[in-house]
Amino acid sequence: MKRIIFLTAILSVSITLFSGCQDTVNSMQNTPSSMKLEPVNASCYSTDDFCRDRLKILGMNKSVTPGGSMQIQVVIRSERYGFWSELWSGIMGDNPYYVNYKFDWLDQNGMKVNTANSAWMTAIFIPGETKFISSVAPSDKCKDFLLQLKEADSK
């Protein structure tokens, strides 16, 4: 009996230490904010519950660059913090969390514009980290876009 209690205690301490060793990001921001944002209304189609629960879209905004092109910026935070999330990502080797994303730009007729900036890019998230991913319209004719996100291997 004593042996079982001892082993359980050792296991619990090991798990706690293991998960406690992960670095998470803490953040602070000035309030009230002086930013004048132009939010983008978006419809989402999610096929991956894991990705949906592990990332939080904090905002999707647009602006016009000095070059006159439309720019989209998406603010994403990794929600993979907390005891169980950190424990699981530690066991699975998913810390940091790799996410691939791709912007496709469409012209006024809904046709995809082929350009060098329509390729899968990688964003690497530490638990709790906020990332700003952005893309610039390849030409002034592009006003619509499609953003795709997916979990990725750590490579």
Next chain:
Amino acid sequence: MKKTLFISSSAIFSLLLLCGCGSSAKRIDPSGDQGLVTTGDINTRDWQDVSTRCVNSLIASGALNRADGRKSVIMISSIKNSTDRAVNTGLLTNKIRQSILASGKALTTTAVGAKGAEDKATRQVRDLENDDIFNARTVAKRGTVIAPDMSLSGEIIKAETRDGRKIEANYMFHVVMTDLNTGLAVWEDTFEITKQETKSIF
């Protein structure tokens, strides 16, 4: 004894089968995320990553816009390779020039480049003016080729660090757009890619 021999030979046979198994060649999406990643080289995905970020930065900067409304003409100059590997920098410059043209904000020229004309035909056709088999009126005239306003150049640098079996390679892509009238850099940016690998003991 026989049992041990049987188990050993089965294990060896299984291992040989396992090691010998490969996969047949297949096509992958060149703009996808399935490409190979190695620390020793600049891989396809790295070129894509850098060209995407480069194009985003260049278009967003407004450096291609001109006050007189005319489109800037850009020549592709040299991208210096300061890595220890042979690199075809056209993998980067071709995507940038394609995106510049697609943006509609500037034009690129092939009549001049870092090592002479990229397309020698511009000069060659003008030499036909004295060739009597050609109608002289249809030959491109001298003095009509438009000189570039800007030049795109850069450098690729590699820094490698080793710590035991761990290797870290850092590739730095520095790209500059120079106004050829003034010699001033109107846009420049640096894009970094860092890769880490732990070599196996065997």
